[in-house]
Amino acid sequence: MxxxxxxxxxxxxxxxxxxxxxxxxxxxxxxxxxxxxxxxxxxxxxxxxxxxxxxxxxxxxxxxxxxxxxxxxxxxxxxxxxxxxxxxxxxxxxxxxxxxxxxxxxxxxxxxxxxxxxxxxxxxxxxxxxxxxxxxxxxxxxxxxxxxxxxxxxxxxxxxxxxxxxxxxxxxxxxxxxxDRAGFVANALLFGYLNQAVAMYEAKYATREDIDAAMRLGCGLPMGPLALMDLIGLDTGYQILDTMYRRGGRDRRHAPAPLLKQMVTAGLLGRKSGKGFYTYAKPGSSAVVSDDLTPTSSQVDSGRPVSKVGVAGEGAPAADMVEALTKAGYDVARGSPAELSDVDLVVAATVDTPVVECAMGTGRPADVVGLHLVNGVAEVVHTVRTAPEAVAAARSVAAQLGRTPVVCPDRAGFLVDALLFPYLNDAVKMVDAGYATVDDIDNAMKLGCGYPAGPFEVLDEVGLDTALARQRQLYRQLREPGLAPAPLLEQMVTAGYLGRKAGRGFRSYA
Ligand SMILES: NC(=O)c1ccc[n+]([C@@H]2O[C@H](COP(=O)([O-])OP(=O)(O)OC[C@H]3O[C@@H](n4cnc5c(N)ncnc54)[C@H](O)[C@@H]3O)[C@@H](O)[C@H]2O)c1
Incomplete structure (x- = not known):
């Protein structure tokens, strides 16, 4: 042939x-x-x-x-x-x-x-x-x-x-x-996420390094979204998003982030031109070299010394945080503002409510950061009241906990969940629309994008109820129609199909 x-x-x-x-x-x-x-x-x-x-x-x-x-x-x-x-x-x-x-x-x-x-x-x-x-x-x-x-x-x-x-x-x-549908399986699920990551970077929500580390170390993805955009090529990425927006029902999440167009116009196409979100040794090279956006060691390592940490928040997340901090050698306090008066830093262990609510309850909001551990990363969440020194101190606490710190603002889903759950929700919508099967979608993401697990494997693992709660939280905060929880997800949760822990989710378990 x-x-x-x-x-x-x-x-x-x-x-x-x-x-x-x-x-x-x-x-x-x-x-x-x-x-x-x-x-x-x-x-x-x-x-x-x-x-x-x-x-x-x-x-x-x-x-x-x-x-x-x-x-x-x-x-x-x-x-x-x-x-x-x-x-x-x-x-x-x-x-x-x-x-x-x-x-x-x-x-x-x-x-x-x-x-x-x-x-x-x-x-x-x-x-x-x-x-x-x-x-x-x-x-x-x-x-x-x-x-x-x-x-x-x-x-x-x-x-x-x-x-x-x-x-x-x-x-x-x-x-x-x-x-024949815009984006087929893999890109239809991938590009909403990539575009959202670019929009976060454009809005200075987090640094390029932190956005990429969050998804690599927090979700086990082979590359972060911005490094992946550089590999794909920003011109190609822009065109794919633009077409998906026009062909795929004008979901605003596919409207290319304005920064993409600007970078393409400026010739910053990614690896193929030697510079995109990162700078490469030469055009076509995969070797990232440092540039004026690369964080210096003094930015990374500073922070006041911390020996006593206060934990604010309720339930299991707070209890887990106390345990993790104690294990790492910190003196830990919990409770009323009076009990937190002599700590060096207060960490709020909360995912369901904004960190700032927790912070206001402590009586010393400048010293409060959210800390959320997701696999290899610790999300360090600053509120509108957090002092920069507290963020720096929390970074060193995260490192002491053996996690890579990523810094982000106090928004629903912080960094990892805000990027992860809409993608999972989109996968459910795709099954609901009858476009592809659960197995085909899981295969597409694993074999096409190198993901360690497909979206339905992840959903069954984290629990469909958890996924629904996170998605509702994102939707309530951002009011973006494309973020509305998939009806099939709501129905499965109502039916008790919660994933592995319930013996049945998108798949059945022994
Ligand atoms: N980049 C990715 O990650 C990726 C992944 C899967 C699919 N695709 C798709 O593959 C296609 C190519 O994308 P790419 O990223 O490789 O683009 P590219 O810009 O890297 O390469 C396109 C090549 O086509 C050549 N070309 C242009 N006009 C031509 C012509 N008339 N005759 C012959 N060659 C011509 C160009 O010189 C260039 O070398 C697009 O449809 C894209 O959507 C891209």
Whole structure:
């Protein structure tokens, strides 16, 4: 089988590698000679890294490269059996390319688009063979990520879908086949979250380092959202969000954060241009170098010494906090304002109510920070009354507790939950809409984005009642229609399907 790839940027070069690695002959096409040379360099860089890491022998690399023929212009694709298009995310450009491919490629050839958010149906309609047009959505980096979303439109022939699924199997990929809807499965769930993280950064809610650490260490994600945006490319990310906003029901959470457009205009595209939210050693490099936003050690390490800590708050969270602080060697006090009078710092252990309510009850709100432990991170929450010295002191307490401190303001969900629960809620809405199954969605997020667990595994683990409570809290505070709890989530909680602890949630347990 001979295949072609059009566009050798972030995705196309990786897709060429996947094909050639699995023994297929590939015609790799770019728009002009300089772009072709960049594409060749992308492929050479990636395969050289694989050799350096011991994942590929030199002989296999040479054989792989020997199966790739590079060319400028679509005319080189006359003989291929399948083409994957990976040019920028613009509908007009893709339609123009498909119309040309339709004339150039042999009549039996399958034409596939790697689009993330555009309508495969509209792309197909630019050809005289819409039954042979399909979406093959690879994930970044294509050689690593196991998922391919196969998008069938209402006119894609069954045989073409079967051929595409068989091809994925041959490439060692797992195919999830879905209908043509903006963002398909993974991006529809991912991009609302990425955009929200960018908006938080833009609003100076937290630093880039803290936003990323919160999701890596708090949720076990392989990358933080801003580092991931840099990998995806801010121009591509912007286009995907813009299309999802327009095609996906104008959910304001998909309206691209204004900062994205500004950064794209300024040429800050992420790794591929050497600078995005972070600065990289050189264009295309994954090595982050420090820049003027990198926190200095004096910013990180300062803070008054703390030996006695007061704990404010009720119930299990406060009891757990007392235990954690005592274990870490602190002298701990609880109770009335009088009992807290000689402590160096007061931490409020609360997630259901604003920290400032708790702080006002202590009689010394300047010394109160919220402290919320989520796996490897401690969220350090400052209220409008918290003194900067108290935040610095709380950071050192967090470190003493063995957690990475992340600082954020006193808003519903703080940092981790505010980013996590809307994504989980969106996954429930997707099942409720009948677009994809619980298993397909969990697989898509694990195999496409490298998440350690799918959203339904997480929901069953944390408890559907907890998820519903958090989501209601976010919705009440922000009044954003897209944050309304999914009706299916409410129904399952009412029915007692609370997750693993109840023996049944989105799955059943022994
Ligand atoms: N970046 C990601 O993480 C990601 C993940 C999955 C899917 N996608 C999708 O893949 C597609 C490509 O995205 P990307 O991030 O690789 O973009 P990119 O900007 O990195 O690369 C696009 C490449 O297409 C080339 N190109 C432009 N016009 C061309 C033409 N007429 N003929 C041949 N080549 C042409 C450009 O020179 C460039 O090298 C988009 O549809 C995007 O939505 C991107």
């Amino acid at each position: 001979n295949v072609g790839v059009v566009g050798l940027g972030t995705m196309g070069a990786g897709i060429v590698e996947v094909f050639a690695r699995n023994g297929l002959n590939v015609v790799a096409v770019e728009v002009d000679q300089p772009a072709l040379e960049r594409g060749q360099a992308n492929l050479a860089g990636s395969t050289d890294r694989a050799v350096a890491r011991g994942k590929l022998t030199e002989a296999d690399r040479d054989a792989l490269l020997g199966r790739v023929r590079f060319a400028v212009g679509l005319a080189a694709l006359r003989e291929v059996d399948l083409v994957v298009e990976a040019v920028p995310e613009h509908l007009d450009l893709k339609r123009r390319i498909f119309a040309e491919l339709d004339h150039i490629c042999k009549p039996t050839a399958i034409l596939a688009t790697n689009t993330s958010s555009l309508s495969v149906t509209e792309v197909a309609a630019a050809t005289r063979r819409p039954g042979q047009v399909i979406g093959l959505h690879f994930f970044n980096p294509a050689p690593v990520m196991k998922l391919v979303e196969v998008i069938r439109t209402v006119v894609t022939a069954d045989r073409v879908v079967a051929d595409a699924q068989a091809l994925c199997a041959r490439l060692g990929k797992v195919a999830v086949t879905v209908a």
